[in-house]
Amino acid sequence: MRNILQEARFGGGATGVPGPADVVRLTAVRKVYGGAGNGVVALDEVSVGLRKGTFTAIMGPSGSGKSTLLQCAAGLDRPTSGSVVLDGVELTSLGERERTRLRRRRIGFVFQAFNLLPALTVHDNVALPLRLAGRRPERGAVEEVLERVGLGGRLRSRPGELSGGQQQRVAIARALITRPAVLFGDEPTGALDTGTAREVLRLLREAVEEAGQTVVMVTHDPVAAAHADRALFLADGRLAGELVRPTIERVAAQMTRLGAGGAGQ
Known part of the structure; x- marks a missing residue:
């Protein structure tokens, strides 16, 4: 039954065609860095x-455009052309101040660097993020989200008193506190050891399955990608390519093909 439900959930095959249930939709997105004479195409009509x-992993060789895709999808960068719609809002029509306001209210971020402020408590x-958005946390909301990531007893600790894995769990809690439409992760397990990375991925998986969160994660790691519902591959x-219900072996094989110049296959 679970497989049947997943097929319905991810129906549409490997085309990557946007659909009405999409919380993020990119249409013909092109991103060029540099001028007309020396421009570098980072995204080409994606x-x-x-x-x-759902939980989506974005993968590809170095320089494939995966981080640029995340930045455009999250409103951190503006495409040269094309359309990006997030939670029903066309990002490319917004000014910088409006995009900043939307990011604070509707988007969560988890990066490889934890980006915690050392002078602040957990x-x-x-x-x-709530205070930056001009909102006060609901009573017990911070405590609740920290309980979810297993740090309910560390409210008054400083980041320097925590392990790397604990700091990343604080970063996940910080990303979830605004109840974002999408949580974007850029190599969120890149600085962690294998066991700690597995714990962080389990938390992201639980956020999808138990809270209905949408997670989009850039990663180079087939083990991390295997926690996702879907893996998208970029090259040049x-x-x-695309894999639904990816496994470590299938992801590794696809990455090997792309690394060997098999993007067109």
Whole structure:
């Protein structure tokens, strides 16, 4: 039964065609860095939809455009052309101030570097996105999200008193506190050992399955990608394949093909 439900959930095959259930939708997105004479094409007419309540891994060789895709999808960078719609809002039509406001209210971020403020307690680090958005945390909200990531007893600790894995769990709690439409992760397990990385991936998986969160994660690691519902592959700025319910072996094989120049296969 679970497989049947998953097929319905991810129906549409490997085309990457955006659909009405997408919380993020990129249409013909092109991103060029530099001028007309020396421009570098980072994304080349990419169209893809990311479904609400799913976990998507974005993969590809170095320089394939995966981080640029995340930055455009999250409103951190503006495409040269094309359309990006997040939670029903066309990002490319917004000014910088409006995009900043939307990011604070509707998007969560988890990066390889934890980006915690060392002078603040764990509690205050988690509450910071709400305060930046001009909102006060609901009573018990910070405590609740820290309980979810297993740090309910470390409210008054400082980041320097925590392990790397604990700091990343604080970063996940901080990303979830605003109840974002999408949580974007850029190599969130890249600085962690294998066991700690597995714990962080389990938390992201639980956020999808238990809270209906949408997670989009850039990673180079087939083990991390195997926790996702779907893996998208980029090569030379273009979509180069897709796996639904990826396994470590299938992801590694696809990455090997792309690394060997098999993006067109």
